[in-house]
Amino acid sequence: MSVPPAPALPVVGDGLLDRLLPSVATSLGVAGLARPGDRVLEPARRAVVVLVDGLGAELLARRGGHAPYLRGLAAAPGSRSVACGFPSTTATSMATFGTGRLAGEHGLVGYEAYDPATGRAFNELSWEDGPAPRAWQPHPTVFEAASAAGVEAVRVGPGFFDGSGLTEAALRGGRFVAASSLAQRVDATLAALRTRPRALVYLYWGDLDKVGHVHGCGSWQWGEELEAVDAELRRLAASLPPDCALHVTADHGMVDVAMDRRLDVAHEPDLAAGVAEVSGEPRSVQLHCLPGAVDDVLAAWRGRLGEDAVVVTRDEAVSAGWFGPVEDRVRPRIGEVVATMTGELAVGDSRRHRPELLALVGLHGSVTLDEVAVPWLCAPARRA
Template identity: 85%
Template sequence: MSAHPTPGLPGAGEGLLDRLLPTVATSLGVSGLARPGDRVLAPARRAVVVLVDGLGAELLRRRGGHAPFVRSLVGRPESVTLGCGFPSTTATSMATFGTGRLAGEHGLVGYEAYDPATGRAFNELSWEDGPDPRQWQPHPTVFEAASAQGVETVRVGPGFFDGSGLTEAALRGGRFVAASSLDRRVDVTLEVLRAHRRALVYLYWGDLDKVGHVHGCESWQWGEELESIDAALRRLAASLPPDCALHITADHGMVDVPHERRLDLAYEPDLAAGVAEVAGEPRSVQLHCMPGAVPDVLAAWRERLGSGAIVVTRDEAVAAGWFGPVESRVAPRIGDVVATMTGPVAVADSRRHRPELMALVGLHGSLTLDEVAIPWLCAPAERA
């Protein structure tokens, strides 16, 4: 079989999201996180990392007129474009970001992930009825490493994130400060920086992703939300201490998929045949098959999706490096068959997916450039 595209940015050479937070922490003097080939950032005493959920690099390139401040950072020599890894979805990317490892190591392999212990899939965002998050993802996080080495480490986000399954699995370490609005999160960030001479602050904002899902990433509502974010980030940057570096990134991009291009497994018996459990997400479906059914499932999905998707076995996906290095405990979580969409198509299942999910306009999860490419925008500290 011919080689399949590896998630990332061919030719960009700047790597994936897993190296961003370790590199920032290293610039603050945290030891033990750097790897050969990592970027070397200018030293700083304090750093802020802002993650704007859904701010893909291609979206920013096309719609940057709504974000003059953020766009001004794109042209800085320190700013680069990364790949978020695969699948290009929030739960996976948050663990990639927080642990400095790709999905095959941290084990959060999708929006919905198959738990071999129960034989069913659970939602890694809500973590409802999920396993112990620290056992599911046992690797230490970058936040834990920074905090252990004396860096004031603070995570700023919505209150319901504090102690959630995803947070405990992917982003644990330091302390959490809850704030609802983006302006309040900026205020909290600045308060922490003013109170501590050595600090790492992580600020999360998720509304751009929400707007994109509901209205589409090409909608006027998406542009309006980006304008609000840009204003808040401009204020943050203008108020930072001179020894503080600013980093802005994302967890994935997004594409709009017309509803007439959606396949519903409830009405696709040929695609549902031989499938015991469906995981992943509509743009990157992971199929756990009944015994002996993999060849038939693979053939049926390849025939039905044609050039609109790449459909491979687990072994092919792992060999192609889609999930990065894959630990033995993680391999069974990946579908026996992985179908990742390359065209404007998606696959859902109205028998199990909520109507709200079925109605979404903007989607992500696959390995297309629009979904995988993310910015790493840098404003270095003026002095350390």
């Protein structure tokens, strides 16, 4: 069967999320992380990097009336948008952010990832029944590099993140500080900055993403949560020491998908035929096929999804650079067929997905600008 080349991923702003944390660490004097073409930041003694889960650049631009501080920061000369990479999902982007590598190298290739050793997919957020995290993702992280260079690396987030599979795979290194509310995490961040003259502090906040999933990113609830985030980040910025730079980013954006625009593999015999295992997520599905079934699966999914999706083989997706450079150990984790949604469409599988997941309003994972573009907002260190 003749397969047309997979399209290139959209170009977003100035670069990719994989270069953000290495550039920040380099500005703190950590050697060995810079690559040709990396952004050169002003030197600083300390830096805070805030990752607001689900704060897409397009969403911030549209709903910036709820975020006067972030809106102003977005207009500052040093701020820009970057692409989070593919797929545009938390597990993948966290590893991209933490390691400075794209999915084809770090190997966290989706919300649910196929483990060739077991022949089954596992959830890379919960890591339930998953492989040893450091074997699954063996590359060192930027936090490990910073610690080795004498920079105090501190990660601030919810307590259950400490030692989790995703954290150990993607964000290990330095020390972890647990805090619940965003206000408590801001306070913990400021306290961590006072412990060492050279520090890299990472603050994670996930409630904006949660609200978007449950109520939709177009909802009043999303705007209300953005207002709360904006107020706390304004307080953080006003309280930073003069030698500390601030960077605000995200792991992906989001789109709302109506329930009548959903397909369920469990009730679509033509989509289930020839498929041994489904991984990825509803906006970017990876299909692991039975022997000899790739061409039939490809044709069936193209025919059923039509112009609302791009459906390609793994080889085509890899050749087009969707996952970045792909290591041999990672290639079998990617489905032989990859279906990524470009229209208002999602494909779930009630045989494996909980009803709560199938009921989510806001989704992400695909290649649209709303899902891929994330902000890189910068407030350079002030001169004392």
